[in-house]
Amino acid sequence: MHAIGVDIGGTKIAAGVVDDEGTIVAQTRRDTAPDDAASIDRAIADVYAELSASYQISAIGLAAAGFVAADRSGVLFAPNIAWRDYPLRDNVAALIEDKVTIVVENDANAAGWAEFRFGAAQDVDDMLTLTVGTGLGGAIVSNGELVRGAWGVASEIGHMRVVPGGHYCGCGHEGCWEQYTSGRALVRDAQAAAHTQKDRAGRILELAGGSVDAITGPHVTQAAGEGDPLAVELLSELGRWLGEGAASATALLDPALIVVGGGVAAAGDLLLAPARKAFSDQLSGRGHRPEATFVVAAMGNDAGMVGAADLARL
Amino acid sequence: MHAIGVDIGGTKIAAGVVDDEGTIVAQTRRDTAPDDAASIDRAIADVYAELSASYQISAIGLAAAGFVAADRSGVLFAPNIAWRDYPLRDNVAALIEDKVTIVVENDANAAGWAEFRFGAAQDVDDMLTLTVGTGLGGAIVSNGELVRGAWGVASEIGHMRVVPGGHYCGCGHEGCWEQYTSGRALVRDAQAAAHTQKDRAGRILELAGGSVDAITGPHVTQAAGEGDPLAVELLSELGRWLGEGAASATALLDPALIVVGGGVAAAGDLLLAPARKAFSDQLSGRGHRPEATFVVAAMGNDAGMVGAADLARL
Amino acid sequence: MHAIGVDIGGTKIAAGVVDDEGTIVAQTRRDTAPDDAASIDRAIADVYAELSASYQISAIGLAAAGFVAADRSGVLFAPNIAWRDYPLRDNVAALIEDKVTIVVENDANAAGWAEFRFGAAQDVDDMLTLTVGTGLGGAIVSNGELVRGAWGVASEIGHMRVVPGGHYCGCGHEGCWEQYTSGRALVRDAQAAAHTQKDRAGRILELAGGSVDAITGPHVTQAAGEGDPLAVELLSELGRWLGEGAASATALLDPALIVVGGGVAAAGDLLLAPARKAFSDQLSGRGHRPEATFVVAAMGNDAGMVGAADLARL
């Protein structure tokens, strides 16, 4: 049974036909304008038209960054697209002649679901994904079910507070986890270190063409891979926060597996080794309970598309 | 259909026959010795014998304080009873002639389940209970299911870290939530204030017979009820931590309802009003999402017994 | 005996002839360019020429924002003027024909000294000034002597860390006191509250012309003066951090008096009342020691000029 998964980004949508095994059998994409919500509706209808010409489609899953309505019919609020209480499902349905199930899912939930069904977490019933990209997203599966919450906005895991009075967050609060474990945090910490520890920042600065403001996460990861002590320390600190926050989440959720994805996960054990140590150091009840395993996500950039398709089909 | 729920404490067990509506139709209890695990097995078999004489019993639910095995057959570790990887289910079954389902449940989970099925949270599918007793326990229900975790040790919510480098906890870590939101925290804060703010501690000290070491939680609650400013401030601070921690848990779980139980909940709005304000102040995405409601638990001390019976029956 | 005090700002210098009682008997000013250090040298020589025409001058004190050399001869580093290891004293001396003592002082130290000699702290020997302006500056007087430190950079009090892993600071570190107690902190907190507590931010937003980004400290202070609950809360929180940080500084310094100056001090008791309460709540050894008094600074904007002149004369 084929379903279409659509990953809706700020400036483009990527759509794919996904089979029962999570394989993408066909793909396409369209450019869109984030300020023009109707253009996104039309683009979705358009990719459906294209893909359904060759495949029989039972359902469409739309992966959207934002607060998704509990009934999966639309988006309450999106940070990067002009959606406010937007009835995405019905708008798209009105543009499609076929009778096909359409559901809207949070993109991090969709990506996590793909890992659970077809990726790194296929063998467990209880898992947590942590997507360390620009920010920190996540998805929770408990006893084989996606945890969506009462209003569809569960798993906003990056906004668990880890430091009272801590770093300001774009959400208006202080000390959110994603201010300590994310690509943005890595860049900010690296730039600060380039000021306060100038003598140790040579290699990172060199990679950034000599400009503190030009430092990016990949510069730090590359330098760390070469063994640069400051870069190793920066990723290690990020990993420490990753592990410590995961220990708090585990006190609530007791997952068997913690799947780490997102761009920063490319640092591999430079990030995960300190994360595992910190997790183990901070795990409540350690020694009296089994411990979750940390693994790197397996589904790559298509996870959102595959997960959305699969969730639509359920 | 009747089931027996057994609430296993350190020095006694309380057992009841619970019907489908959560009503306790008969009760009994036995004294036990926490250091003698076999005596507890026998006491359970004994109350079964007594209660099953008058009622047809389909299942027995055993509510135990500790880490319960994922297959609900026993206890991995208990802080107050001599259980280490203890096969409680099979030991009890060996002492009972009838063929009856026996399951072991964590006591906080059992109590939370009772609130969900028959108490304060009957009308929602997603809820969180926070039991503010000596420590801080909890239970999570997601989409109508109890969240037990991969190894049965989910909902150890009091050990979510809220302050890095914070108060030492009996679990060996620092900054656990229950060190800021519990009866023990209230007593410790009151005793500290009696030293550092002696001029304001008159009424609390009077209730404690003049001795700082004799101050208890109920003294603070009584003084606060009379309007004593220091006592009001102490409960308000406890409520603030309750609300702020709940906001972090909500970022993960998005419950519709937060049910506050335990002895400290007797303080009512002296605790809950500041908790609600702090929750609202710290809730991520506030204004773009519905907000969970805080209510006081409805099931009282029998919650563990009722919940264990009901979970055994499922 | 007359001395000249010069307050060197980013774009202008203000100079005054100060008598033994701290009275300014004549004043003048010049515009300057922060990127052209030599223009500042010349402007200082120029105001000396003007003022020394009518008064006999024994010494010149130069108040500069930045790290001042321990021998008071120049500036090691300034954040807003193009000074790096700059020999300000000798450069100015080379432009003046008269033999006159010239000393360079940190501007916050100079302003604090003026309070100590002629202002709010005339009657004590041990005091601390806290200047809550855009940032948080300070000056320490111990046993009647200005505490300059081994290298002239003592009293960088705003960079005492109050929250590990706290707000990023412009200095490259996290959790500096001035990120919690300063005009900048007030604005940032008010803007954050306008997002997360929109329903309570009406009056502040109205004063800011409806724009979150246009909110300033004076808007908050005005709203608080009118009784606006959110504004009162914001200033109270700032005051709490002011008092708590002062309690830490007092553990080291044991001042008799804490003089609060800077633009935010205009909020008066809206700031100072919560500061006093927090100070008292957090003061180590409270009940076994006298407590420092909080007062508002008395010398106004001329404090730097007066203090620099007086320190030059010593």
Next chain:
Amino acid sequence: MHAIGVDIGGTKIAAGVVDDEGTIVAQTRRDTAPDDAASIDRAIADVYAELSASYQISAIGLAAAGFVAADRSGVLFAPNIAWRDYPLRDNVAALIEDKVTIVVENDANAAGWAEFRFGAAQDVDDMLTLTVGTGLGGAIVSNGELVRGAWGVASEIGHMRVVPGGHYCGCGHEGCWEQYTSGRALVRDAQAAAHTQKDRAGRILELAGGSVDAITGPHVTQAAGEGDPLAVELLSELGRWLGEGAASATALLDPALIVVGGGVAAAGDLLLAPARKAFSDQLSGRGHRPEATFVVAAMGNDAGMVGAADLARL
């Protein structure tokens, strides 16, 4: 010119005749009862009688653990001896026939002064001593003068708050520096690690005879000296807090030298190397200012006696 220094402990006093070079030329001691303040008065008079038989004594300095009066005449409050607003100077003077100057000094101040005059800090004018014993004490010298504060209770440096909501302190507050940097903190952290990281605590436990409760600071230091990873980590963490707190104190005081004494300083570079790194990492204005040097105290257990004698002579 000879002076007597008396180090007053809980159960004994140690007295010495100290010459102008800080050399102890004669010593004696007496047992005392902490609950019997008069017995301490008599013991002091007694050692004076003994020592003054052979030496001409110009002054007596009494080093006392507690809050000392600003006029150095007595003790406001002592944690371990029955002194409350106790006129120690006059009581002792009444028991001595000779006319001799008697002054009371805080013991940590006296010890720090000895380092400044005759020990590790002879070559600087601005220094900070940090005595890492059971608790964390300190002394401040600014521009060659001991910083006593307005009421004689400056340098209570262990009660600077380093973590809001942090570890409870015996003083009734939370997060005091001495709860993170002291022998007591080391023991507590080691005991906690023996619970949560049992697999790594083998060597420390072995030294403690197998009992978690028997772990002491010297056990950790010995294990660390042998290279035990957990012990090294524990001392490194203590050193990190030492360095980070020192960076905050340096923002206020700008010392040239930081002298680390007390029993834990026996760990040497196992403590000081991480302290230096953390200090440097956290130092405000680093790169634009000279940095203080960390050294180990040189005067040993006689520092209090020597410093008190010298301060009495001034």
